[in-house]
Amino acid sequence: MAFARGPRAPPLLGCLPRPRRGHCARAMAPPPRFALELPDCQLAHFALGDAPDARDAPGRAAALLGAPGRSFSLCVPRRSAGCAARVRAARLHQRLLRQLRQGPLGQCQLRQLLGYWPDAGPAGLQRGVLLHDPRDRPDTRSALLALLDACPDAQRPRLGEFVGDPSCQVWLHLWERRDQQGWQLAGRQRVVTVPEPALHPVVPDLPGSGVFPHREAARAVLEACTPFIPEARAVLDLVDQCPEQVQKGKFPVIVIEGLDATGKTTVTQAVAESLQAVLLRSPPACIGHWRQIFDEEPTIIRRAFYSLGNYIVATEIARASAASPVIVDRYWHSTATYAIATEVTGGVQHLPPAHHPIYQWPRDLLEPDLVLLLTVSPEERVRRLAGRGLERTREEAELESNSVFRQKVETTYQRMENPACHLVDASPAREEVLQAVLGLIRGHCDLQLLQGQ
Template structure:
């Protein structure tokens, strides 16, 4: 018999609760936290983007876009008053093919039309996504029933109700095996496959691929040092990179590079897998520019692979700091086919100082920069991921003092670490 699927639900306070659907032992005591799957009305709904095992990159892209479409519909339509919580569905053995992303929808009023509205949002195409419904009974047990479309004839319940039971938390977050295929691409080929799958509905994807194809797959750094400066928004990164570049008479490069920045807004509005592939390929274009410029002068790079990876990890790994990949995990390793810098500096300031600077800037911010302001746990996850990066790691620089002091500190570190 196939082992039951498992659910990882993010609870308030960034805790994770793990459940199995179809627990085999009817004598198990119900887990009190299973009630988190139910709304105040005693009912909850699971919306998950299905992904068939071995479906490949195109299937991943389709599932991600379907989930995003559902999320937009939930936020704008008649169900916008419902609560949404991130949820993962995964197999007990792990593996990238087994992870499905979704949401738990809780209807505070448990209106009679909730399921009908969800079915209308999902559509009635045969073979489309199923709808999971959680209900409780008098013995405080939670059950899941599945609904599927009948092809223009409404929806019907599929199979028997299955009991939901608590299961132990896995040693590592269940999304980790999936990250190299969906967010933290370990090489250029993996990111390229994603944008190839996007060409039919994102014309700009082909333009990005054409620019990537103009870059040699293997590039070598020149004789001059390459220094990357990373940091959260409002840590003084732009000012420092420009000042260091002027002081060292160095070339100043940015990631994403100017040649694709015109399409940044388009890809920022896409699901994680597409957005991360865009930024990942931007790093390979920058690498080609680094190789060229480092033969003539030192090179300063405003963000590079570390920022691409850290934001992806912090976004995709639900829960709190304790759920991040442990130190020395392979996800923190630099891609083997990406030109490596000589030095990476991470600018840091206190949360209070960073907020003060943000409020004084009045600049348009990306979705992730806005999340940094609103969610302190997300910010801490980004910072922790930065600090766990390896080969190369990041040297921390306190960017709180004056511009002149920070500049001198950075120049001193460069002098001591680079010939």
């Protein structure tokens, strides 16, 4: 099955080209362009109707959209670009994914699908999913409609069904629920392939959904969560006790980052002992016992929690660095790196390019003197993880099972700027790694302020 151009199709209700008036009008209609993650972590971009830059060549998504089998798209509506709307849409998307993995629908294949308006910024993004039934079972559609029936009208995802025709065209049929009449087909729109945009469509949305540029952006997210996550209010109360701007003391502040099983905990403790330094961790102990609660939430909420934890730690750093060197076990780089690697679909090639503003340190967050990134080979990580039996977050577990995700995390770490990460090979013996770390610290920090030297 290939995408081809043909005569103009009748308009599809709710899938018209971008309205001209305001973001609210755009939010009511599905976006005109989509980015579909393919099994090889490539992205296929397609549009509905007549796109001026449509291609006549067969699209790489044809195997998922056309026969054999049948595919359905479900897009989560976002009524506005506001913070509360982002949170609601993210939780709905997460709940939708969980429901699609259960019962008869759990036998289908799921692929990430993003809807977007080119050049529309954060307001022009909607998250969704493509569900592909390779066997084209008759009960798949009915199970989807039953799932949507259970959703409140304002939160109901939009359901589309892809259908190929004898002329090798692919059409998106939209299902609509009408009062007293139930579910009905509302029309169809032709699917055409379009070129990949210069920047991944999710990147403009990142400053409001995971890589927060300042404290207030993260705070607004948890404020929107207080009606359904009681712990969010407790976190906010602690954050509000912290000064908005803090200054580092005269002693050096060194952050040590690293993936799970790179020896980060061992190294940070050894370095702190060698330098007679205070050892701090992010998230700090005052909120660390709530990690499991926020780790179960979508990226926007999870990263807001960790971002605010960084600001609490910054207050602790400012106080401690007035009297001694400070070693910090993870800080802002971890928060931003995992958000980018999680939200940017596809492979490493789809990450924001080097020197993009998303890799810049927040202006209102206390900046360390040096950031070290411990690295080991994938094989060494697997060997170290074997038999550890430690509780890991969902993202840390994915590092082990998903090599593409691990590559995206590693690449993102290396693209961080102001300050950048200095790489340290953590494969050798513990003492050798410790000496390499201490050597870097001595080379970048004021030796007269390092105690015990």
